[in-house]
Amino acid sequence: MTIQTTAHLNFRGNARDALAFYQSVFTGDLTAFTYREAQAVTDPAEADQIIWGQVLAEDGFHIMACDIPSATLWEPGTIPVFVSVRGEDAEKINRYWKGLVEGGTIVRSPAEASLSPLYGMVRDRFGITWVLDVQAAYPAS
Known part of the structure; x- marks a missing residue:
């Protein structure tokens, strides 16, 4: 069995922008699904935010990201990565x-x-x- 580890980054409303930026730096394919597409909307204002996304490049670069809903505690920088x-x-x-x-x-x-x-x-x-x-x-x- 082979495994891979991939960084999964959490954002508050700007995961789509972050993924697009990382794609511009590292190239590769960007895939993103919204809370609406996943039928997981808890706040209508956040329906078009990213529940899961990734940039995957042919050379092996891989990063995943999502938007943390406003109802979930999120303290960026408290536990640095x-x-x-x-x-x-x-x-x-x-x-x-x-x-x-x-x-x-x-x-x-x-x-x-x-x-x-x-x-x-x-x-x-x-x-x-x-x-x-x-x-x-x-x-x-």
């Missing part, structure tokens, strides 16, 4: 960085680091912190 994008191609990692930093905040500019030939962090315009790095070989512990 980093989304890691790691690859072997520095040019591609830099391209992703340039896309994510648009409208975002640089946490650490891409540069050589002790554990990676290229490592950077950015908080995007939706408040998600991304770690982008070029994969390095690590000795087993």
Whole structure:
């Protein structure tokens, strides 16, 4: 059996915008279903918000997202999460960085680091912190 782990991001009313932004950075196919389409509307004002969506790219990038209903507790930043994008191609990692930093905040500019030939962090315009790095070989512990 093979498994995959995928980051699933929660938003409050702007999951569609976030997914479109991530698609513009990473390419791939965007799929999104609304609460209305899933017949799961609890608040008519939120019927067209995203109950589940994803961006899935041919190179393996995959992210999922949804809008948390207003009746559900949601405290962004209280329990921070980093989304890691790691690859072997520095040019591609830099391209992703340039896309994510648009409208975002640089946490650490891409540069050589002790554990990676290229490592950077950015908080995007939706408040998600991304770690982008070029994969390095690590000795087993």
